[in-house]
Amino acid sequence: MNKKTIALRCVKAAFIGLVLLLLYAPILLLAVYSFINTDVIGTGGGFTFDHYKDLFGDEQVMTMIGNTVGLAFASAALSTVLGTLGAIGMYYSKKRVKTAMGAVSRIPIINAEIVTALSLAILFVTFGMPKSYFTLLMGHMVICTPFVILSVMPKLKQMDNSLYEAALDLGASPAQALFKVILPQIVPGIISGFMLAITLSLDDYIVTVYTRPTGFDTISTYVFNATIRGNAHTAETLSSFWALTTIIFLIILIVAVSANLAGRKKEANK
Amino acid sequence: MRLRFSRKMLGIPYAVFLVFFVLLPMLVILFYAFTDKEMHLSFGNFIQFFSDPTKLSTIVYSLVIALITTAVCLAIAYPVAYILARSKMKKKFILLLLFVTPMWINFVLRINAIRELLSWVGLLGEANYFNTIFGMVYDFLPFMILPLYTTLLKIDESLYEASADLGAGGMTTFTRVTVPLSMPGIMSGITMVFLPSMTNYVVSDMLGNSKVTIIGKFIYEYFGTNWHMGSMVALILLIVVFLSTWLTGGFKEDETVRGANL
Numbered sequence: 001m002n003k004k005t006i007a008l009r010c011v012k013a014a015f016i017g018l019v020l021l022l023l024y025a026p027i028l029l030l031a032v033y034s035f036i037n038t039d040v041i042g043t044g045g046g047f048t049f050d051h052y053k054d055l056f057g058d059e060q061v062m063t064m065i066g067n068t069v070g071l072a073f074a075s076a077a078l079s080t081v082l083g084t085l086g087a088i089g090m091y092y093s094k095k096r097v098k099t100a101m102g103a104v105s106r107i108p109i110i111n112a113e114i115v116t117a118l119s120l121a122i123l124f125v126t127f128g129m130p131k132s133y134f135t136l137l138m139g140h141m142v143i144c145t146p147f148v149i150l151s152v153m154p155k156l157k158q159m160d161n162s163l164y165e166a167a168l169d170l171g172a173s174p175a176q177a178l179f180k181v182i183l184p185q186i187v188p189g190i191i192s193g194f195m196l197a198i199t200l201s202l203d204d205y206i207v208t209v210y211t212r213p214t215g216f217d218t219i220s221t222y223v224f225n226a227t228i229r230g231n232a233h234t235a236e237t238l239s240s241f242w243a244l245t246t247i248i249f250l251i252i253l254i255v256a257v258s259a260n261l262a263g264r265k266k267e268a269n270k
Numbered sequence: 271m272r273l274r275f276s277r278k279m280l281g282i283p284y285a286v287f288l289v290f291f292v293l294l295p296m297l298v299i300l301f302y303a304f305t306d307k308e309m310h311l312s313f314g315n316f317i318q319f320f321s322d323p324t325k326l327s328t329i330v331y332s333l334v335i336a337l338i339t340t341a342v343c344l345a346i347a348y349p350v351a352y353i354l355a356r357s358k359m360k361k362k363f364i365l366l367l368l369f370v371t372p373m374w375i376n377f378v379l380r381i382n383a384i385r386e387l388l389s390w391v392g393l394l395g396e397a398n399y400f401n402t403i404f405g406m407v408y409d410f411l412p413f414m415i416l417p418l419y420t421t422l423l424k425i426d427e428s429l430y431e432a433s434a435d436l437g438a439g440g441m442t443t444f445t446r447v448t449v450p451l452s453m454p455g456i457m458s459g460i461t462m463v464f465l466p467s468m469t470n471y472v473v474s475d476m477l478g479n480s481k482v483t484i485i486g487k488f489i490y491e492y493f494g495t496n497w498h499m500g501s502m503v504a505l506i507l508l509i510v511v512f513l514s515t516w517l518t519g520g521f522k523e524d525e526t527v528r529g530a531n532l
Contacts (some may be wrong), residue, residue, distance in 0.1 A: 012353045016365070019350055023372050023408070026383035029390070041390045082284055089281015101281065104288045107296070110461070110515050112469040114486045115504045119295030122497055126298055142291050145284070174275045203377045205472050210493075220378040227382055227476060242386075245379045252374045256367060 027249055034242040039235035055240040055247075064217040065244075068202060071218065075140035076197035082141065083148025083197075084190050088182065090149070091156045105146045116142060117210035124211070132213050139211035140201045147200060148193035155189035156182075219244070299508070302501035315502040325488070332484040335399065335474075336467040339406040343414040343463045344456070346407070351418035351455075352448070355425075366419060373412045381405055381476045388477065401477040406467045413462040421455030422448075461514050469507065 029041065034052070037045035055061060086105075090098050108116050120142065124135050159182070167177035183190075205220035212221070226237055306312040319325055350369065354362055372380065384405045388394040393401055425448065433443040449456075469486030485503065492500030 015349060016353060019346060020368055023369065023411070026380070026387040026408075027372060027375065029387055030383050033386075041386050082287060085280040086284025086287075089278055089284065092277040093281055097278075097281075101285060101288065104292055105284075106515075107292050110465075110511055112465050112486065112507050112511065114469050114471070114489050115299070115507050115511075116295075118489050118493060118500060118504050119299045120291065121493065122302060122501065123291075123295040123298050138291055141287070145287070149284075174277070178277065178280075199374050203374075205378055206470075219376050223376075223378045223382055224472060224476065227385060228480070241379065241382055245375065245383055248375050248379065252371060256371055256374075260364065260367070 027245065030242040031246040031249065033239075034246045039239045051239050051243040054236045055243045058237065058240060060217075061222070061237070061240065061244075064219060064222045067216060068218040068220075071136065071140060072198050072201040075137055075144055075201045076194050078137070079141050079144035079148050079197045080190060080194045083145045083193060084152050084186070086145070087149050087152035087156060087186075088178075091153070102149075105149050107146075108142050109146050109150070113143070113204075113206040117207045120207070121210040130213075131211060133216070135211045136208065136213065136216065139207040140204065143204060143207055144197035144200050147196045148190075151193035151196060152186055152189040155186040159185045296508070299501045299504050302498050303505040305498060307496075307498065315498050319499060319502060328483050328488075329485060331482075332468055335403060335406070335482070335484060336464050339403050339410065339467040340460055340464045342403070342407045343411055344459065347411060347414035347418055347459065348456075351415050351422050355419055355422035366415075369415055370412050377409070378472065378476075380409065381473055384408055385476055394477075395479045398478040398481045401479075402474045402482045405473045405477040406470075409470075409473060410463045410466055413466075414459040417458040417462065418452060418455040421452045425451050465507075465511060465514075 033041050035047055035049070037048040037050060086101075090101050093101070117139070120135070120139050121131075124131060129135060163181050163185075164177050167181045168174065172180065203220070204218075205224060208218055208221055212218075217225075223241055226241070303315060304311060304313070306314055354366055354369075357365075359365070385394060388401050388404070429447055429451070430443060433447050438446065468484060469489075471484055471487040471490060474482040474484050474487070485507070488503045489500050489507075492503065
């Protein structure tokens with residue numbers, strides 16, 4: 001290896017490292033300060049768990065975290081069922097139906113979130129539906145389900161079609177063939193669609209604001225209001241968000257690492 | 271006669287869902303955009319909006335912010351995606367994962383983290399436009415990296431070798447082979463970043479000290495006062511999205527969005 005390639009390698013590594021540093025700097029800053037006894041980043045203080053105590057001691061904060069997680073699981077579960085059935089139905093429909101449904105299904109993906117949110121809010125008011133948990137759930141399903149379709153569709157395309165026919169020939173009913181032959185083959189797509197739906201729902205701010213019932217807060221709406229209209233909230237609340245960010249980051253790291261390990265085990269088994 | 275089960279039928283609930291919660295809302299927007307407060311057919315919303323100089327200057331500002339954000343994202347993401355895609359590392363998948371992981375932290379908490387960082391270095395409230403663009407680049411960068419990485423990975427290594435064998439230098443190979451072949455990724459990355467940077471007002475509100483207004487914020491402001499105007503702005507955004515998606519062929523392809531198939 002000559003000097004030039006080594007230098008080029010160093011430049012590449014340095015660039016990647018620098019961008020990663022930039023991406024992680026804000027999160028690591030909060031992670032460090034979540035253990036320091038101060039409410040202002042940059043000022044000193046000793047080691048403490050106070051921010052974590054504040055976080056778990058705040059009833060309002062605990063409620064909104066529960067709301068966020070509950071909504072994410074409910075909308076992800078419903079989206080996954082609707083989307084998986086939808087993908088199977090689309091896959092076996094006539095080409096025209098398939099294309100039309102595919103195109104409409106892409107609208108929430110490509111659309112600006114604010115447009116989706118406004119259109120839903122006006123729809124609900126126009127048809128006399130007061131904002132409730134139902135409208136919120138529908139809003140989240142509109143942004144999640146198309147991604148379930150996107151995850152399941154490729155698995156259907158990879159599937160061997162003759163297996164379904166074989167199952168029917170061997171005396172299985174269409175429903176049995178569906179559950180015992182088609183579903184097992186698309187499970188990876190269903191799981192990744194479900195995970196994606198969860199992250200989308202957890203992440204959402206805009207659609208939530210336009211479809212939620214009054215008094216219902218998620219992490220996104222609560223943190224946004226606390227930072228922008230900070231007067232109603234104390235410095236303790238704001239610094240307890242450092243602890244919340246750190247906990248969420250750790251959970252994501254654990255999930256990412258264990259998913260990766262599970263994937264490697266599967267590879268090894270092959 | 272008993273209705274026979276067919277696999278097609280499984281799609282019916284989703285078809286109904288799409289009609290009621292995707293198509294119908296779009297029609298409602300269309301209806302409100304072209305009517306006035308007495309529900310008469312009217313183009314007044316458009317005329318009123320486009321003859322307001324303060325609105326027009328906000329649109330220009332918003333477009334400039336979106337353009338700069340997109341350009342900076344592309345300038346950072348292209349080298350990252352290129353280096354990762356051509357790397358011979360066995361575990362490069364983990365590196366890619368490292369770039370995507372921050373995206374899975376709640377979006378508002380992420381922006382709040384940037385806010386704390388900016389406040390620590392003393393920029394919060396001092397450089398509102400810079401802060402907004404910084405936050406948007408931070409937030410939307412993975413949307414640019416993923417499609418670029420996917421297309422760059424598909425380029426056959428032998429094409430680079432062929433280009434070198436035929437006497438092209440590194441730069442020529444890059445501009446004549448790499449860039450043209452990665453065009454689909456570039457286009458899809460640009461649409462995935464440009465649109466939210468025009469419309470996602472959470473970033474500009476939280477980092478721009480509420481002094482930076484972008485197009486998406488109009489919709490928020492009109493929602494409380496005038497649905498007709500709000501729908502009109504939404505309709506314009508909708509048309510922009512449709513044109514750009516149609517031009518880049520996005521209605522057909524199943525590309526990797528938001529790490530869907532990671």
